[in-house]
Amino acid sequence: MTESLDDTALDRLFRTARTRNGWTDRPVAEALLRQVYDLAKMGPTSANVSPARFVFVASAAAKARLAPHLSNTNRPKALAAPVCAIVAFDLxxxxxxxxxxxxNPGAQAWFADPKVAEVTAFRNGSLxxxxxxxxxxxxxxxxxxxxGFSQSGLDAEFFAGTSWRSNFLCSLGYGSDENLFPRNPRLAFEDACRVL
Structure with a gap:
C-alpha cells in the first residue's frame, strides 16, 4: 500500500460525504448489505476478535419494533431510511x-474477566x-x-436472552438534501494532535 487513493475516493469517504437526515425512497438490497459487511469485516480488531454484530432493520415490522426506542428527533429520520443498522457488540x-x-487459540483466556471482555468488545465493536x-x-x-435511543429498551426488544448489546445506530440508504445542515467545523491538527 504505497499509493494514496485518488481525490474522488477520498471525497466519497471523507471530504464531501455527509451525515444524512433525509432519504430517497430508493431501496437497499440485501445483496448490497452483504457486500458492505464483507468489506467492513476486513478491518483490523485486537487479535481479530471481531465483536461487532449488525442488525439491519429494513422491514416495516422490524421498524415498528425499533420506533418506540428512538428519541423524538431521531425517530422520523431513522424510520424514513431504507435501512437502520443497529451496531452492536457481542460480550x-x-x-x-x-x-x-x-x-493463538489460547488468547481466549485473555478475556476471561468480564470487565476486560466488555471494554474490548465495546472498543473493537466501535471500530x-x-x-x-x-x-x-x-x-x-x-x-x-x-x-439518541433507549439502549435498555432496544436491547430488551432485539437482544433479550443474548450476549449482544447495542452501541449506536446508523441509517443507510441514498440520502437527500432534506434537513442537511451546513458542514460543521473540525478541529485543526494543532488543536487535536501531538507529535512526540
Missing amino acids: DFAQRIPELFPN QGAYLMLAARALGLDCGPMS
Missing part, C-alpha cells in the same frame, strides 16, 4: 477466538461500526449515524 466474542485467531460506515460509503450508500 461473548471470545468464544470465537479459536476460529478467528487460530495462531467495526466505523468500518461499516466507510464500507457503505465506498459502495455508494449514505450514512446517518446516531445515538
Whole structure:
C-alpha cells in the first residue's frame, strides 16, 4: 500500500460525504448489505476478535419494533431510511477466538474477566461500526449515524436472552438534501494532535 487513493475516493469517504437526515425512497438490497459487511469485516480488531454484530432493520415490522426506542428527533429520520443498522457488540466474542485467531487459540483466556471482555468488545465493536460506515460509503450508500435511543429498551426488544448489546445506530440508504445542515467545523491538527 504505497499509493494514496485518488481525490474522488477520498471525497466519497471523507471530504464531501455527509451525515444524512433525509432519504430517497430508493431501496437497499440485501445483496448490497452483504457486500458492505464483507468489506467492513476486513478491518483490523485486537487479535481479530471481531465483536461487532449488525442488525439491519429494513422491514416495516422490524421498524415498528425499533420506533418506540428512538428519541423524538431521531425517530422520523431513522424510520424514513431504507435501512437502520443497529451496531452492536457481542460480550461473548471470545468464544470465537479459536476460529478467528487460530495462531493463538489460547488468547481466549485473555478475556476471561468480564470487565476486560466488555471494554474490548465495546472498543473493537466501535471500530467495526466505523468500518461499516466507510464500507457503505465506498459502495455508494449514505450514512446517518446516531445515538439518541433507549439502549435498555432496544436491547430488551432485539437482544433479550443474548450476549449482544447495542452501541449506536446508523441509517443507510441514498440520502437527500432534506434537513442537511451546513458542514460543521473540525478541529485543526494543532488543536487535536501531538507529535512526540
